[in-house]
Amino acid sequence: MGLEGHVITIEVDVGDGVPTFTLLGLPDAALSESRERVKSAIINSNFEWPHRKVTVALSPAYLPKSGSSFDLAIAMAILISHGSLTLASMDQTIFIGELGLDGEVRPVRGVLPALLSARAKGITRAFIPAANAIESRLVENLEIISVDSLTQVHEFYTAGVLPESEIPVEQSTDVSLMLDMEDLVGQESARRALEIAAVGGHHLLLMGPPGTGKTMLAQRFPSILPALTPAEALEVTAIHSVAGKLIDPAASIARPFIAPHHSTTAPAMVGGGVHFIRPGAASLAHHGVLFIDEAPEMSPGVLDALRQPLESGEVTITRSIGTITYPASFLLVIAANPCPCGNFAGKGRGCTCSALQVRRYLQKISGPLMDRIDIRVFVDPPSRVEMLQTALGEDSATIRARVERARARSLARFLGLGWSLNSEIPAKALRKDFRAERSAMNLIHDELERGLLSARGVHKVLRVAWSICDLQGAAIPSLENVEEALSLRNSVKVGP
């Protein structure tokens, strides 16, 4: 269920009577078909099939069970039932895997979270499909045996033969496979905004005419973010494992970049499903970047569905089969054209839209959502001089080093306070312990008085100012830092 696993106990009763095979414990369609798979796999692996009344019960019985991952465990239970194997040596052992008709063990979804839950419940040994071995390496203190076939499991118990598995590739710490910021020409203000956003974990709006590099910028955003910590990598891999998206091992420490199309529906965005609640784009982007291109084209309901995860860092989905919470703490990057035709930039000369059209277009991004975006920048088309430059831009590694240094500073500052990023500083703490310089505070309060900034806006500006200050290496935000933060908030006027 979601990222949380339950250990399912399988009981087999082989009774007298006409040969039947009954599966109990609320199986879904895929699990019901498990009967045929298990039977064929056992017979085709040259084991004996009991031609009797076989009853298999998966307990706890009240929990609806789905999917093919119980195949291996059911097959093992049946092999034990007629003495091919003995139960004694299987204490605290779990079996995960789908069986092919020939007895092959096939990969399944959600192995990593299953192993984590199993370990938490005192399981000491796990058999998993060899194809799931890569994700399982993240789990420590658990004996994991990856197998290709039912015969291999049998051999392990009868002859003590450990299945041969190729040594998995060492986890790469190389992030160089990602797109690099050096590909971008010019765009100094947008680069700066990205860097500040990376330091403090601030959400970002990129606005600009088509073809100016909004998408290029966003795609390169993960490359300037610090690599995932082992604990974060575990969470990210667990979510992707549940979604059935096995991550390329080389990229497993890179932060995910998820860019849902603007026709995406709300269930695809935040998660949903009938028999199985699948994590949505917001959860897949956990600890990474969620990029929404052409945001005004997206249906308003879908965009607003992001408000809950933006607020709480998780998504709670309720369906008839239950309620599931997936983590969804991501950096939101929204890209938008300034108007339907896209040319309302600078003097707006090329624009063919009416004033009303322009206003309506941007109003599609709702106020409450806009309010959660700390940094808003206009991405200008590169100038003639910039386009003629032959030198590459600053590369991602350099920027990432700066971001990591700045993050280390903020992390040290927030030690023991319960949050780690500048964007997470609670309002109360901002007013008390994390104020800016006196002159800077005066400027902010002036803005507030003139009605140019809301109370929430004051906090947002302060948080961004802290990120700028961390980049600079100063002790507290200066007037200059706050001015920059203010301009990052106000340079683009959107919405009412």
Add this chain to the structure above:
Amino acid sequence: MGYKQNLGRAGENLVADLLQSQGNQLLERNWRIREGEIDLIALAPNGVIRFVEVKTRSSEKFGHPLEAINARKAMRLQRLALAWLSTHQHLGAEYQIDCAAVLSSQTGECTIDYRSAIL
């Protein structure tokens, strides 16, 4: 009689012998009405009436003999048993439905797999 009929008859004979050797009294063989047939009906030493369906196969190539008894056939056996009980004024008597699988090998040896009270 064809090969299959001979095989079936031979299997029924074997099961009948087995039942009698265990002290059952054979009441009827191949009792047939329009709805179907009961291969063997026997009275067990403890007074229970046993209705026995015999399945004979010469190989397991097409699955276990007893796999041929699905839910529909089991229900028909049940109806036939009740029909026999009512036509013989035994309604209310304790009864059970058994199945016997006879597997005859090439060499002529037979194994009997007897399952009692299958419903």
